[in-house]
Every structure is written in C-alpha cells, then in structure tokens.
Amino acid sequence: xxxxxxxxxxxxxxxxxxxxxxxxxxxxxxxxxxxxxxxxxxxxxxxxxxxxxxxxxxxxxxxxxxxxxxxxxxxxxxxxxxxxxxxx
Numbered sequence: 001x002x003x004x005x006x007x008x009x010x011x012x013x014x015x016x017x018x019x020x021x022x023x024x025x026x027x028x029x030x031x032x033x034x035x036x037x038x039x040x041x042x043x044x045x046x047x048x049x050x051x052x053x054x055x056x057x058x059x060x061x062x063x064x065x066x067x068x069x070x071x072x073x074x075x076x077x078x079x080x081x082x083x084x085x086x087x088x
Contacts, residue, residue, distance in 0.1 A: 018052070
C-alpha cells in the first residue's frame with residue numbers, strides 16, 4: 001500500500017468514525033432543562049470536542065491498523081479490488 005493511498009484511506013476512516021462517535025454521550029439543552037436564549041433546544045450542553053477528537057483518532061487508528069494487517073497478510077488484495085493486474 002503506497003503512503004499516499006494509506007493517508008487517503010486513513011482520512012476517510014477518520015471522518016467516518018468522527019460522525020459515528022459524535023452523538024455518543026451528548027446531552028441536549030432540552031434534556032438538561034437549561035436552554036440558552038437564541039439557541040435551539042437540541043444544541044449540546046457540553047460538546048466535549050477534545051474527547052471526541054481523541055477517541056476518533058484512537059478508533060480510526062485501530063480500524064486502519066486492522067485494515068493494514070489484512071492487506072499485509074493478503075486477506076484483502078488491493079490490486080484485485082482496484083482491477084489492476086498484479087505487480088511483477
């Protein structure tokens with residue numbers, strides 16, 4: 001797997017995991033009963049973005065590591081998936 005391809009795959013995994021993790025543990029202002037004037041009731045009370053970013057990076061690293069191992073031991077053949085002839 002080339003470095004540029006690996007980086008692109010990691011970025012796609014990272015963004016996918018980010019949107020999967022964002023809603024976990026979020027309490028809305030309506031749930032807490034403290035709606036700030038001018039904001040929607042569905043706005044988070046405390047978004048904890050640093051925790052979300054760190055957790056996203058950790059989970060993405062694990063998913064990418066699993067993918068990298070699967071490619072290295074030839075469980076997933078990228079050349080075949082991309083429709084390219086095998087390298088000599």
